[in-house]
Amino acid sequence: MTTENVNCLIIGSGPAGYTAAIYASRAGMKPVLYQGAQPGGQLTITTEVDNFPGYPEGVQGPQMMMDFEAQARRFGTDIRYGVVTAVDFSGYPHKAIVDDQHEITANVVIISTGASAKWLGLPSEMRLNGHGVSACAVCDGFFFRGQDVAIVGAGDTAAEEASYLANLCRKVYMIVRRDEMRASKFMQNRVKSLPNVEILWNTETQEVLGDNEVVGARVKNAVTGEERILDVKGFFVAIGHKPNTDLFKSYLDMDESGYLLTEKGSTRTNIPGVFACGDVQDTIYRQAVTAAGTGCMAALDAERFLAMKEMELHEVQTA
Known part of the structure; x- marks a missing residue:
């Protein structure tokens, strides 16, 4: 099994994951994003999207996700095909296994695996x-x-x-x-x-x-x-949604339906350095624009976490 260390790992694409990637890239966090089994998320099986700001004439869902992806790549996001098949959040840095054959250690992890309609x-x-x-x-x-x-x-x-x-x-x-x-x-x-x-x-x-x-x-x-x-x-x-969170059951707090729980007003999970955004933690709105908003929040939260880690390391080295 090959191994790799990255600064910021984003699991899942869609509006939340790609927006997190845009902000993380611009902040110099050098994110690596794995698109998952459905690159672009649920919007790739949607036709016309008429309610996302910035598209006055509307846009096809797959094209919209291609636009998000292109913008994330423009700022340097390393976007990869692949599915994260296992994680280990018991220590630090965090670990993830991709396609059962590649191990990644990451200083921060942003989860944007979404929820699937039933x-x-x-x-x-x-x-x-x-x-x-x-x-x-x-x-x-x-x-x-x-x-x-x-x-x-x-x-x-x-x-x-x-x-x-x-x-x-x-x-x-x-x-x-x-x-x-x-x-x-x-x-x-x-x-x-x-x-x-x-x-x-x-x-x-x-x-x-x-x-x-x-x-x-x-x-x-x-x-x-x-x-x-x-x-x-x-x-x-309208018979419900199933959040794509089975992968994280041993580590992250969830509600009775399996949605990831985050601290109020943030994207922080119960594990320091692991953040959740988009439909995977949204039981109420489940819109592309709100997913994108929480993707921005996750990147900002991750950036602050890394800054605190750097400050702690500096204090230890100078003590």
Whole structure:
């Protein structure tokens, strides 16, 4: 196994990782960034991005991530293909194994591995992902204004996104698998009060219809067995996200869902010198612009940490 020492290791790409790389490079931290299994993150499977500042005409998700990557490279970030397969944060400097064959020791580590949307697992859902199928109503609801859409889910997020879509769309079908919702009473009452939201209880999606774009959804009532075609142009899935944090379970504090916990007002984890940014630690907003913001914070926090380490070393040497 080969070994290497780096000053700043960034695990994961996307808006958070690339922004951290831009700031770290400009600060002279010589970051090495491993892009992970999905270089660029979830935005690489998104079509039009209309809500990120600086793109007045909108931008395709993959192009946006290429722009982020190019900017990080411009300032000297060492961007590499590869997946971090193991870490050891029990000592200092921190250790990481890449692709089970390359060991890296790092003075600071910035984690930006993101969170993956949970899907229903339908072949048609995967095929039409980015072509009418979406896991983010706030991101993509604008493209379906004045049209009919469906959303799957029964929790607070689903109810909140159904309410958001109701402000934009003519009709919103809310597909709920059971005869009750998991959402809070407040959110349930809110969505039930909306005149253009129809809740389909005991209902499961059989297929998302369409060849190149969504033209409908076939659903089935589990109690009556009745099948129905919903004439919708957008199909939203809001059944939760899974943070990509399995790698860090032995070392970093997490909430019950696996999101990394950071100190309030910072990106610091419970391990000194390890920072987390983007969707891997964001249970609320999960937007590209907020991920980029925390990427900036992580680089600044890491820079301060390294400065303190240097000061401590200087004090020891001069004592």
